[in-house]
Amino acid sequence: MAQGLFDLKGRRILITGSSRGIGFALARGLGQAGGSIILNGRDPKALGEAARTLAAEGIDVAEAGFDVTDPHALDAAVEELETRLGPIEVLVNNAGINRRFPATEVTPETFREVQAVNVEAVFFMAQACARRMLKRGHGKIVNIASVQSELGRATITPYAASKGAVRTMTRSLCAEWAKGGVQVNAIAPGYFATELTKVLVEDEAFTDWLCKRVPAGRWGKVEELVGAAVFLSSAASDFVNGHLLYVDGGMTAVV
Ligand code: NDP
Numbered sequence: 515m516a517q518g519l520f521d522l523k524g525r526r527i528l529i530t531g532s533s534r535g536i537g538f539a540l541a542r543g544l545g546q547a548g549g550s551i552i553l554n555g556r557d558p559k560a561l562g563e564a565a566r567t568l569a570a571e572g573i574d575v576a577e578a579g580f581d582v583t584d585p586h587a588l589d590a591a592v593e594e595l596e597t598r599l600g601p602i603e604v605l606v607n608n609a610g611i612n613r614r615f616p617a618t619e620v621t622p623e624t625f626r627e628v629q630a631v632n633v634e635a636v637f638f639m640a641q642a643c644a645r646r647m648l649k650r651g652h653g654k655i656v657n658i659a660s661v662q663s664e665l666g667r668a669t670i671t672p673y674a675a676s677k678g679a680v681r682t683m684t685r686s687l688c689a690e691w692a693k694g695g696v697q698v699n700a701i702a703p704g705y706f707a708t709e710l711t712k713v714l715v716e717d718e719a720f721t722d723w724l725c726k727r728v729p730a731g732r733w734g735k736v737e738e739l740v741g742a743a744v745f746l747s748s749a750a751s752d753f754v755n756g757h758l759l760y761v762d763g764g765m766t767a768v769v
Contacts, residue, residue: 519750523548527747528595528602530582530639531609533560535708536658536736540606543740544747545573552595552602554578554609582609582635592642601650604747605643607636607657607680612673612710625672632676633683640687640698648694656746657684657700661762664702677702681758688756697755699746704762706734730763 527544531537533555545551545568553568555561558579568575576599580591596602611631613624640655647653662674663681680700687698705724707715714720715733725731742761745751760766 520744520748521548522604522744522748524550525603525747526550526552526600527604527606528552528554528578528592528643529606529608530554530635532606533557533564535710536703536706536739537606537608538564539736540608540739540743541575542568542571542573543737544604544606544743545571545575547744547748549604549747550574550576550599552576552578552599554580554582556581582639583630585634585638588635588638589642589645592639592646596646601646602643603647603652604654604656605639606743606747607639607655609635610658610660610676610710612670614669614713616669617671620672628672628676629679632673633679636680637683640683644687644691644694644696647696648691650695652695653697654747654751655687655696655698656743657698659684659700659702659758661702661704661760661766663700663758664766684758685756692755697746697751699751699754699756700758701739701742701746702758702760702762702766703739704728704734704760704765706736706739708736728763728765729768732763734761734763 527549529537529541532541532553541551553564561577561579565575565577657680659680660677663677684698684700739761742759
């Protein structure tokens with residue numbers, strides 16, 4: 515009965531922001547589970563290197579180098595990909611940025627820059643893919659949220675606001691698309707060492723604080739997000755919808 519539930523063979527999976535960090539780890543893990551991977555990012559060199567690494571590991575991989583912040587271009591980008599490669603069965607909305615400033619110093623430009631990647635692009639990528647998924651009657655969308663979808667933290671208000679929006683966007687899209695066979699779920703990572711969190715990794719006092727704050731007592735490893743992504747991309751989660759799955763070592767469970 516359980517055999518094949520997590521098998522991604524034959525599923526084409528587009529992961530935004532997958533040239534490095536969490537997106538790349540998810541690409542590798544979903545590829546190892548049998549998925550055909552489409553990598554995305556803005557830097558062609560980084561994208562090419564990431565694609566070569568996965569191809570050398572035997573993963574079926576293609577590149578899609580575009581900036582997710584031009585909402586008018588996303589529908590055409592998805593159309594081009596589906597024409598070139600075939601239907602996209604799973605979208606992982608992973609690309610995200612953070613800008614750290616005291617709230618009194620955040621400019622309108624900075625605030626909008628964060629929302630453009632973390633909120634607008636998540637919505638318009640989902641829209642572009644779902645238009646096609648709904649016609650086919652099936653598809654899965656996995657949004658990468660954050661513990662900051664739930665918890666506040668000083669100096670990252672634009673980011674926290676954006677991740678809160680991802681959480682409620684996930685639920686609203688579920689309400690609208692569930693009957694059409696499209697599921698929309700989210701993963702909320704805790705703290706993982708990547709380019710995005712480099713300043714925190716380099717701050718010993720932060721790591722001391724984090725290890726006390728997180729029940730697991732440590733930073734997460736990016737590979738530890740793969741299980742949740744495989745689950746939400748596979749038949750194993752066919753009746754799971756509008757859900758936010760924390761992968762945070764217990765951080766949001768305790769005060
Ligand atoms: P990284 O900065 O390491 O990677 C971000 C990726 O997104 C890169 O591949 C980058 O490539 C790409 N990207 C950024 N902007 C754009 C854009 N406009 N268009 C296309 N691609 C873009 O970040 P993480 O791996 O840490 O984060 C990935 C996701 O996980 C984000 O949504 C983040 O908010 C979330 N997250 C991360 C946590 C952590 O602890 N690291 C915790 C909770 C959530 P390029 O710049 O070349 O385009």
